[in-house]
Amino acid sequence: MNPFLAWTGGKRWLVKVAPELLDIPFHGRYIEPFLGGGSFFYSIKPAYSILGDSNRDLIITYNAIKNYHKEVVRLLKFHHNNHSKSYYYLVRDQIFKDDLEIAAQFIYLNRTCFNSIYRVNLKGKFNVPIGTKNKVIQDNDKWDEWSKALQSSKLVWGDFEQLVDESTDGDLLFLDPPYTVRHNNNGFIKYNEILFSWADQERLAKAANRARKRGVKIIITNANHESIRELYCNDFSVKEISRYSSIAANSVNRNRYEELIITCNI
16 A cells, blocks of 8 residues: 655655565564655554654644544645645645644645655755646545554654664564665765764664664665665674665656665564
């Protein structure tokens, strides 16, 4: 089941290149601290899960789809019927207080902005320009199913380490920190520092290692770079994979990139 959000760095490709990851047996909870678009979660559809992210509006959106998806869809239909260039920028600049309006705004902008990129300025305001897509309500929407899959999920806004440390023996932990693959061999740390600092990469590796010792089953995705491989060289299995990236605006710059799937206790 595809997710309701498109997400830069999302893992829709992962289930295609490594479908065996969907069949990993576990009897505990599914825990994902970097939720984003939730592709892997919606592919596994676990019985019990803890889903987290540091993006407050993203977690508000998931909670709204979990509890009030019909009301959110009504607001989305209004955005759909009024969508235009001027309307997009009007909605983009609004600061909503109501959670349902925040959720509808979030999904509307995600579906109509340039390349579904999520980016904010120094003041924390979303500043991505309008894109070419104009269908807010789509033929393959599955709002009832998306909501149903979230019913047994606990949604948490906050830092990843809290959820990693909450994992115990029997849980499946999926860690997909923000990273870019366009600079794997040239200035990796410089470019990724903007997305997820090197200190956070080290903190994540240490937290994952603590979870490993507790018997937690772990899947990690990251860029294929020597510095990342060194973080997980002991006690983890590291596999290189290749995938196509279509993020670049210019098709000439779209290419295949190497990434890592890091696992343990699998």
